[in-house]
Amino acid sequence: MAGCGGGSSDNSGDTGAGAGDGKDRSAPSSTAPAGPSTAGLPSSLTTQKPDWGRCKATADSAAPSADWQCGTLKAPLDWSKPDGPTIDVALIRARATGDDRIGSLLFNFGGPGGSGVSMMPYYATTVAEPHERYDLVSFDPRGVGASEGVRCRGDRDIQAAETVDNTPDTPAEEKAYLQDAAGFGKGCARAAGKLMAHVSTADTARDMDLMRQVLGDTKLHYFGISYGTELGGVYAHLFPKNVGRIILDAVVDPTADTVGHAKNQALGFQRALDDYLKSTGQDPAEGTRKIADLLDRLDAQPLPATSGRRLTQSLAVTGIALPLYSRSRWPELTEALKTAEQGDGSRLLSLADDYNERHSSGRYGTSSHAQRVISCLDDRQRPTPEETKKLLPEFAEISPVFGKFLGWDTAGWCHDWPVAGQYDTPEVGAPGAAPILLVGNTGDPATPYEGARRMADELGKGVGVELTWKGEGHGAYGKGSDCVDTTVNAYLLDGTVPKDGKVCA
Template identity: 75%
Template sequence: MSRFPRWTALAVASALLAAGCGGDSSDDKSGGLSWGRCEATSDAPAPGSDWQCATLKVPLDWSEPNGETIGLGLIRAKARGDHRAGSLLFNFGGPGASGVSMMPSYAPTVSKLRERYDLVSWDPRGVGASEGVRCRDDKEIQAAESVDTTPDTPAEEKAYFEDATAFGKGCQKDAGKLMAHVSTADSARDMDRIREALGDDRMHYFGISYGTELGGTYAHLFPKKVGRMTLDAVVDPGADTVGHARNQARGFQRALNGYLKSTGQDPAEGTRRITDLLRRIDTRPLPTATPGRKLTQSLAVTGIILPLYSKDSWPTLTSALDTAERGDGSELLALADRYNERDASGQYGTTTHAQRVISCLDGRQRPTAAETKKLLPEFEKISPVFGRYLGWDTAGWCHGWPVPGQHDNPQVSAPGAAPVLVVGNTGDPATPYEGARKMADELGKGVGVMLTWRGEGHGAYGSGSDCVDSTVDAYLLDGSVPKDGKVCS
């Protein structure tokens, strides 16, 4: 689908290493897991010899712990130092991001942490090596690019909702019984089983983007098992489906305004120029260098979204917008393809498939078309560029979904848990800063410890702030809890 996710993985713009989980070539058995080499896939070679993979069996349905099981793919690199503190489990967001794929590429960012921790990640249920869900084939995904995700006519609206219903049916056909058991709460329970299998008394955890919601859910369910937990690029735990969309409209417009100011443009005038461009593209999609493909309005918005995740990518956005103004959609299409995980051969990744299956099981709110239309003026006022897109998404994302949602928002209160370090970035587009404060408050007094970075981009750790990095490192490596409310400029 061409919709951009409500919460996204930190490394959405990066090329991902793919690794399969090997079992027959086990060279290490510990904690009930048989660790062996990580197998190559059709997309990429296996990671280096430092990395080991394993499969852990967990219940399909946690209400029937002795019933049918599924396999979770795990990956790890052992600690390098002599004073090992245990395992540090990572989730990179989405929901739907593959930890097995992303952990090796993220390892250099957290190299200091490897001195004391085994770096461990996994594919959450419904993702990649853990019974990964695929709702459409590549041809169907590309065909759906023609669907207008901001419908202006009854015909476009009909096509929009028919496409959403068809997507859900495709997910159900592929996932089967798993469709009702991929919630965030299910994955939090999986995490505790992973902790047990790794032989750790406490859960040491680093959650990014959606991984912060997963971490908060774990803390709520298992407060006494929380060890050193860091939550970075924090999802607002108090927001429902409409609230998340409203937050992202505000966050992406805020990031766009920052970008426009950096180029010497007045944000209001720059926004008008972009909305005019998108309006023209909606009427007449732009030609591209890729035979048979044009830049639609939906793809153009996705292409604008991607560079806003990192300040380092802002020059790329300038070039793509200038090229589009000249009538060539090639650069914005290339950015949209990177976001949608489409490679040069026309094959697509499935992160968005897993994300939708998980988030539609989590979220109970299902706005109707009529309710969404009433919201559109508010959303367009918040963000003339992204508001309409995100507003319609509240109705289309889970339209006709075959499985009911579980709650309006997650429970993250964790009385009695050890301190949890909550890191918020004032310029974060996908998970706006306000959500971090709410997470710290919801975790509870003495549990949520707030660290603020006055920066740009999605996520703070490893983004160029020595203050943030040293504070997080001191907490995870030595247990030094910073003063609540510390600010890094």
């Protein structure tokens, strides 16, 4: 979801139309090669050796331990011109800790726009068992972080935009909302230049296949989370014969277009909010009404915060969404809502700042910028404000708290975008590929559970294998289920494919 994150044009960024109608929805442009990514590439790319060395600290994180190495992969800027200019893709790896090495296990943690280089060291303890037999490898996708990361707007302008109403109620608010959206896109175009047209999910999938070859792996072993599941599905479609052991956790629905994805997220976040309210002893309908009333009051009059800033309705929605990603943060939501009802917006604002990567210094991260650049290049659908307004009652019915925000987001996210989108829904059909394990969580807010089954169906018979966890939060692996973790580890380490439809309570 663009404002609350997690899915494909998620906004994971965590940010599709029906499948099976014979239309070609593959992500590459019409001029991009349809075969293996290395076909026709110059040997300078196919035989390159990344310049592995000690990782350096970044503005957002300290340098990881000496166990980690960083390097770069050179890939064609434009995959339809393999002999043309190249782009440097930042990599990070830690060698397998045991002797019986299988190969590399590549990770994408979602967004789109998340930095794998920054995230991988933190995630290593979660995958300690697979790490015994795999080199852990991740990367910053093109346009993200150290891979020519795009910054579309400065910190002061980002903070100034907090006053824009993302659920406009008047012509003046609507004009300001759309002008801000168009201005953001123009800023992205100035910052990205030629890269703007070459950061699609298919471009990154091709980068991944080049990584596979450069890392010395015959097959790609991959762990994709949230938007990373869409990326994994597109990879499987483009390179079915190169699929090794692929895990897709918190699965994006590949049959949902821009509006469908927003509806899915409205359903998922409302479902998670209902579960949260039940856990606190509240009736979900009554609790939802109270929160919706709070948001209505904030729309008319933002709340003051101790920082001197103000909690707007839009920031409050983001602050409510963030704790729903993990059950461990539900108590924070309880306190934030309590203090907001008492007239203090500080706690909800702090949660929104966490999601928006706002540091106490006033500096903002840029993963949401990359998310927008990638998802707007992917997504062809551009709902007009008039079309969106007709859909708002349906969105509000799905979720009185998140619906209006997500409905308007379909009109504003890629409004007046400088580059045309490439498809309505991603093509992920992968006949002939090895079995791919899909993990769905029944309480997932950002990538609702139903997406795992739809991905399995789209991948094709005998390819998509679904594993269900009856849990809460975004994702399932490493979240407390021994059943999920054991099943995933057995697949990665031994190649054991569970029965399709297995359920972990």
